[in-house]
Amino acid sequence: MKHLNAIFEGLGSAIQLAYRALVSLPNAPRIIKRVVEQVYIGGYATLPIVSILSFFIGAVLALQSGISLQNFGAKQLIGTLVGESLVRELGPLMVSILLAGRVASATTAELASMKVYQEVDALVTMNIPPERFLVLPRLLAVLLYMPILTIVGIVIGWFGGAVVCEYVGFIGVDAEQYFHSLTQFLTITKIFDGLIKAEIFGFSIILIACNTGLRTKGGPREIGYAVTRSVVLSLITILILDYFITKALA
Amino acid sequence: MKKTSPSQDRSDRNPVGVEVAGLSKKFGAQTVLKNVSLSVKPGEIFVIMGPSGSGKSVLLRHIAGLESPTGGTVRINGFDPADPATRDRFALALVFQAGALFNSLSVYDNLALYPLEHRLCTKAEIHDRVVRALKILSLENAAKKFPSELSGGMKKRVSIARALVMEPQLMLYDEPTSELDPVMSATISEIIATLKQEHQVTTIVVSHDRDLALTIGDRIAILMKGELRTVSTAEELRRNTDPNVVDFLNPKIDLKNPRYLKLEAT
Numbered sequence: 001m002k003h004l005n006a007i008f009e010g011l012g013s014a015i016q017l018a019y020r021a022l023v024s025l026p027n028a029p030r031i032i033k034r035v036v037e038q039v040y041i042g043g044y045a046t047l048p049i050v051s052i053l054s055f056f057i058g059a060v061l062a063l064q065s066g067i068s069l070q071n072f073g074a075k076q077l078i079g080t081l082v083g084e085s086l087v088r089e090l091g092p093l094m095v096s097i098l099l100a101g102r103v104a105s106a107t108t109a110e111l112a113s114m115k116v117y118q119e120v121d122a123l124v125t126m127n128i129p130p131e132r133f134l135v136l137p138r139l140l141a142v143l144l145y146m147p148i149l150t151i152v153g154i155v156i157g158w159f160g161g162a163v164v165c166e167y168v169g170f171i172g173v174d175a176e177q178y179f180h181s182l183t184q185f186l187t188i189t190k191i192f193d194g195l196i197k198a199e200i201f202g203f204s205i206i207l208i209a210c211n212t213g214l215r216t217k218g219g220p221r222e223i224g225y226a227v228t229r230s231v232v233l234s235l236i237t238i239l240i241l242d243y244f245i246t247k248a249l250a
Numbered sequence: 251m252k253k254t255s256p257s258q259d260r261s262d263r264n265p266v267g268v269e270v271a272g273l274s275k276k277f278g279a280q281t282v283l284k285n286v287s288l289s290v291k292p293g294e295i296f297v298i299m300g301p302s303g304s305g306k307s308v309l310l311r312h313i314a315g316l317e318s319p320t321g322g323t324v325r326i327n328g329f330d331p332a333d334p335a336t337r338d339r340f341a342l343a344l345v346f347q348a349g350a351l352f353n354s355l356s357v358y359d360n361l362a363l364y365p366l367e368h369r370l371c372t373k374a375e376i377h378d379r380v381v382r383a384l385k386i387l388s389l390e391n392a393a394k395k396f397p398s399e400l401s402g403g404m405k406k407r408v409s410i411a412r413a414l415v416m417e418p419q420l421m422l423y424d425e426p427t428s429e430l431d432p433v434m435s436a437t438i439s440e441i442i443a444t445l446k447q448e449h450q451v452t453t454i455v456v457s458h459d460r461d462l463a464l465t466i467g468d469r470i471a472i473l474m475k476g477e478l479r480t481v482s483t484a485e486e487l488r489r490n491t492d493p494n495v496v497d498f499l500n501p502k503i504d505l506k507n508p509r510y511l512k513l514e515a516t
Contacts, residue, residue: 030367110354118350125314125344126416127337128367 010233014211017131021139024132034137035144042103042138042206043145047152049102050095054153057090058082058160062178066164066171075173079181082161087186087194091154093242095146096201100234104209107138108230111213112223120214135210139203146202147195154194158182193249200241205234265292265450266340266419268313272322275308275476282308284476285322293450295442297457297467301498305476306456307347307424313454314344314422326420340420343413347424349405351397357384357408358393364416376415383411386441388434402429410438414445421445423455427462435459439466460499464488472498 028035065081111134114120123130158179165171165178173181212230216222268290275283282305290296298306311317312324315331329336351360361380365371371379384390387407397405406429413421423442427435443466445451457463463470464484472479472487472495479495480487490496 030369114352117353118346118348119352121311121314121316122344122346122350122352124316125337125342126364126367127334127342128363129334133367 010211010215013215014207017135017211017214018139018207020129020131021135024129024136027132028136028140031132031137031140034133035140038137038141039145041106042099042141043149046098046102046145046149050098050149050153051156053094053098054086054091054157055160055163057094058086058157058162059164060160061085061090061157062161062164062171063168066168066173070170070172075171076177076181078161078165078171078173079178079183080185082178083158083182083186084190086154086157087190088197089194089242089246091150091157092194092198092201093238095149095153095198096205096238097235099142099146099149099202100205100231100238103142104205104234105227105231107206107209108213108227109223111210112216112226113220115214115216116219116223130214134214135207138206138210142202142206143199146198150195150198154191196249197242197245200245201238204237204241208234208237263419266327266452267292268296268420268452268454269325269328270309270313270322271325273309273312273319273324274321275305275312275317276320282476283312283319286473286476286478287322288471288478288481290452290454291468292452293446294468295446295453295455295466297455297463297470298473299457299460299463299470299498300473300479302458304473306473309473310344310422310424310454310456314342316344341416341418342420342422343416343418344422345406345409345413345424345426347428349397349402349409351400351405351408351412353397355396356393357389357395357397357400360397360408361412361415364412379415379417383414386414387411387437403431403434406430407434410441414441417449419451421451421453423453423457425457425459426455427457427459435462438462442466474498 061082062078065078066075069075069077069081111120114134120130123133162175162178165173166175209230212226212233216226270286270288273283273286274281286309298309300306308317312319313326313331315324315333315336318332324331326336326340326342329339331337331342352363355363358380361383362376365376365379370376384393387410389404389407389411392400392404392408397408400408406426410426421442426438426442430438439462442453442455446453455462455467464487467484469481469483470487471481474494479492480490482490487495487499
């Protein structure tokens with residue numbers, strides 16, 4: 001019961017936080033600099049690791065599906081399988097997991113330390129709402145960089161698959177056949193579905209990170225606990241959301 | 251460009267008064283403030299003194315609107331300080347004990363944040379305000395530094411400079427002279443007194459610094475174990491005969507019969 005209360009309390013405060021941040025949207029022009037800063041921290045700096053991970057996920061996917069599909073004589077479908085998996089599921093999910101591990105943890109640590117060391121109180125006394133100053137730039141930034149990171153991740157993942165097809169002999173499909181199969185069943189709607197997922201995941205992760213950080217009380221030890229809580233909660237949330245969004249988009 | 255800050259509505263630039271009525275605060279089972287009532291007149295320097303853990307900082311946080319009372323009320327010119335609309339109406343600055351500087355911003359940006367966010371004046375005017383505040387607190391060489399590069403005393407000075415840039419009507423200080431050398435402590439006392447004389451800034455200072463309290467305080471309150479013992483002028487306080495107050499204001503170092511042995515015995 002206690003845990004259930006805590007879950008609903010957290011959910012309620014996250015919704016309130018999102019509301020308070022979004023009602024300060026008319027002030028967005030004055031936070032452009034901070035949005036750009038967050039795009040750099042969260043998006044640009046995450047790009048190399050997204051690229052590496054995507055390449056190898058695409059490669060492994062091609063390799064695994066190549067081995068399995070050979071048994072059914074359907075190796076020409078490797079491209080379709082890799083393409084669709086990355087677009088509809090693995091692309092958004094993988095970028096979100098990276099976001100939770102890299103950006104959400106850093107965001108929670110920063111905001112929790114600002115809370116513990118009274119920087120948030122200082123903002124309040126200066127009548128600068130923390131929701132506008134700290135949360136809104138991060139939420140707007142994630143909405144900007146999440147689709148870009150996802151598209152980059154998907155495309156690099158496709159190339160990872162292509163490299164495997166081209167250079168691993170026993171797969172028996174070359175890159176040209178792979179891309180032909182990949183593009184055959186790919187539609188704009190499918191790409192759009194993947195991007196919707198990515199946006200919802202990204203927004204949720206950053207909201208959880210900000211909410212957990214700003215709700216931190218106590219001393220430095222609590223900052224560590226808050227970071228762990230934020231990452232775990234983000235991962236659970238995106239997996240639950242994934243099921244319902246997939247069902248809604250099916 | 252049209253200025254759109256809510257601070258534009260701050261039409262009431264008159265000195266503000268603070269009313270605390272029957273204020274109580276509990277943290278779990280612990281009672282920190284017990285039925286505290288006091289009144290700070292507009293333009294007054296009001297000093298709150300008391301032993302460590304007596305609830306001074308908690309009282310100050312209530313006046314700043316950062317805590318919700320368990321009982322009683324706090325009002326600034328009749329308005330609730332926790333309401334953001336009150337902070338739109340009156341400029342309020344709090345100098346935190348540990349500085350509470352924004353670690354991701356340089357000293358200059360820390361000072362410029364308030365007027366920039368509220369679009370109070372042009373960038374050139376903000377620059378002038380910041381430079382003046384840095385000069386007053388001998389921080390000219392620290393403008394480009396970040397808080398992590400500053401000593402404790404410098405952080406405190408930056409925090410005071412940040413409050414000065416806000417040009418507040420109500421200035422709250424939490425231990426403004428702790429971690430400062432005697433000359434800088436005297437400078438802070440002079441700044442507090444000058445703000446009162448020139449701008450009628452209402453000031454509430456929480457401090458252990460007896461010299462500061464007796465020199466610049468128009469009235470001094472002594473808070474002990476969450477209760478208000480006395481509110482009086484410096485002259486009246488010197489004549490106070492309450493043994494607890496006398497011992498707090500003039501503690502004698504008794505090497506033959508040290509306090510810690512008495513505490514151990516109890």
